[in-house]
Amino acid sequence: MVVVLILTSCSSSTSGTGQNQPQQQAQQPPAQGSGPVDVSKSESSVVKVIEASNPANIPAAAKNRPDTLIVGTTAPSGKFNPIYADSVYDSYVTELVFDGLLMNDEKGNPIPNVAESWDISEDGKTYTFHLKKGIKFTNGQELTAKDVEFTYTAIADPNYDGPRMDSVMDLVGYDEYHNDKEGKVPKLEGIKVIDDYTISFTLKDVKASALTSDFGYGIMCKDYYNFEKGNIQKLKDLFLKPMGSGAYVFKDYKAGQEIDFEANPNYWKGAPKIKNLIMKVTNADTVIQELTTGGVDVDIVAARPENIKMLQDAGFINIIYYPSNSYGYIGWNLRLDKFKDKRVRQALMYGLNRQGFIDAYYKGYGQVCNAPVSLVSWAYTDDINKYPYDPDKANQLLDEAGWVKGSDGFRYKDGEKFVIHWMTYTGSKYVDTLIPIVKDNWGKLGIEVVPELMEFSTLSTKVYDEQNFEMYNMAWSLSIDPDPSGIFSISQDVKGGFNSVGWRNDESEKLIEQGLRETDQQKRKEIYQQWIKLANEELPYLFLSYSDDAYGISSRVKGLKISPYEDWTYYIYQAELVNP
Numbered sequence: 001m002v003v004v005l006i007l008t009s010c011s012s013s014t015s016g017t018g019q020n021q022p023q024q025q026a027q028q029p030p031a032q033g034s035g036p037v038d039v040s041k042s043e044s045s046v047v048k049v050i051e052a053s054n055p056a057n058i059p060a061a062a063k064n065r066p067d068t069l070i071v072g073t074t075a076p077s078g079k080f081n082p083i084y085a086d087s088v089y090d091s092y093v094t095e096l097v098f099d100g101l102l103m104n105d106e107k108g109n110p111i112p113n114v115a116e117s118w119d120i121s122e123d124g125k126t127y128t129f130h131l132k133k134g135i136k137f138t139n140g141q142e143l144t145a146k147d148v149e150f151t152y153t154a155i156a157d158p159n160y161d162g163p164r165m166d167s168v169m170d171l172v173g174y175d176e177y178h179n180d181k182e183g184k185v186p187k188l189e190g191i192k193v194i195d196d197y198t199i200s201f202t203l204k205d206v207k208a209s210a211l212t213s214d215f216g217y218g219i220m221c222k223d224y225y226n227f228e229k230g231n232i233q234k235l236k237d238l239f240l241k242p243m244g245s246g247a248y249v250f251k252d253y254k255a256g257q258e259i260d261f262e263a264n265p266n267y268w269k270g271a272p273k274i275k276n277l278i279m280k281v282t283n284a285d286t287v288i289q290e291l292t293t294g295g296v297d298v299d300i301v302a303a304r305p306e307n308i309k310m311l312q313d314a315g316f317i318n319i320i321y322y323p324s325n326s327y328g329y330i331g332w333n334l335r336l337d338k339f340k341d342k343r344v345r346q347a348l349m350y351g352l353n354r355q356g357f358i359d360a361y362y363k364g365y366g367q368v369c370n371a372p373v374s375l376v377s378w379a380y381t382d383d384i385n386k387y388p389y390d391p392d393k394a395n396q397l398l399d400e401a402g403w404v405k406g407s408d409g410f411r412y413k414d415g416e417k418f419v420i421h422w423m424t425y426t427g428s429k430y431v432d433t434l435i436p437i438v439k440d441n442w443g444k445l446g447i448e449v450v451p452e453l454m455e456f457s458t459l460s461t462k463v464y465d466e467q468n469f470e471m472y473n474m475a476w477s478l479s480i481d482p483d484p485s486g487i488f489s490i491s492q493d494v495k496g497g498f499n500s501v502g503w504r505n506d507e508s509e510k511l512i513e514q515g516l517r518e519t520d521q522q523k524r525k526e527i528y529q530q531w532i533k534l535a536n537e538e539l540p541y542l543f544l545s546y547s548d549d550a551y552g553i554s555s556r557v558k559g560l561k562i563s564p565y566e567d568w569t570y571y572i573y574q575a576e577l578v579n580p
Contacts, residue, residue: 078253103216153177158179167215171189328474329372354545372540379482398445419450425453486498501540
């Protein structure tokens, strides 16, 4: 189920390779993009479009900035680097500033970007990329194979502590290079610069997801970012001074407020039509007002009837919504004794009225999630346990797991009271709706829940960088390929990795490995559906919600294409502002 929407009147193509990214719910922006075609001519009936009833009713606040596009966003954490960005919001910044070897079309197929073509060896292990000549970084230097080599070698550095290690771990010589703390291995054997415009990557084994999962990261300029092996801190010191070959040049960052960009006049795909771009921080309490008053031109909103109506009433806003390539979940720290028994995790699933939450919050624009794969994925299966709301079953499982109710109504095991400290984020009606339901439902089971609210960027740091939490909730904006290794593999169970919950399951590792080595998609589908059933049984997360993505887009914005597999950043250079 692949859907695409384009706002304008021409036509377009291409897009960017998606990777797994954490995000907050309610104002969640998973996969979008940009391009052309009339908003009324959706390429799929799955995409729903509500056209502006009065396109000329654009507020003066927007009309008075004819050369500036403002896009609403959740506050990023400031990791503005393509191999360190660990949220959707930081990745929007890197997608504007950097370009990767490959992109993808609206169906998720890899297509050329910095690499104009590629070859795959007969044994399926070596990928050779031929780079487009004449691409310049914004400092004037030409992008060559040495910059590609530098970017991917940096991910393999012994002191790399970001979430993208899965893109290089299968390379020949990775272990030798990564584990070399004394600098005796100067090169990563699996990466070979053939000439200025040709580079090859050789894997230890076949990796079916490689093209769609590993070669979309923005290429860094070696001369600008260069560091001695092991001293990767030098690269991190430039988080707030990103420099790449992308459509926009990073100008300023006001933490918690906005990020400012200026068009790259020498962009190799053509100078962007919009001179200035601002990513402005909004939240669930401000997003509708910002859109309807012209404070922002584009933003994602929770797909709920009242939000849709308020945007419609403004008259000048086009609204599009479609099933997102994402899901919402609650994560628990499996390193803690209270969560180690899967019967406890299953009890918490049965004991939470997830359908009641979906009905209360989404009101027809979402549904219950039971597995870590999106509805738009070719690997999706509905043949799994649905965990309907069943307090009796939940109580039974908790009893079996040794958590017994005391005279005060709370459960205890070995003298420990069952208390869950739940870290979540501020400024979200999704969270505001969820908290009382969780506290009530689990409270009736004899479990005390203590919510701790904080900024989303702070939560991300505690969850991924520090792994310092008991329970949290977020959403995943998913990659195109259903390979779960980037989130659930044991290799990601490190600080900075995406397996923040610490799920370590041998059967999962076996199935992940099988899925990566199988190139027949039907056979891969069968493998991943086995894995989905395992995850549904073991519950590394409490799977919570699927939702529609809904975007409000001012009628003065033309050329913005959106789909589950494309970010709004991918074709931003083609977008333009036209006031009626």
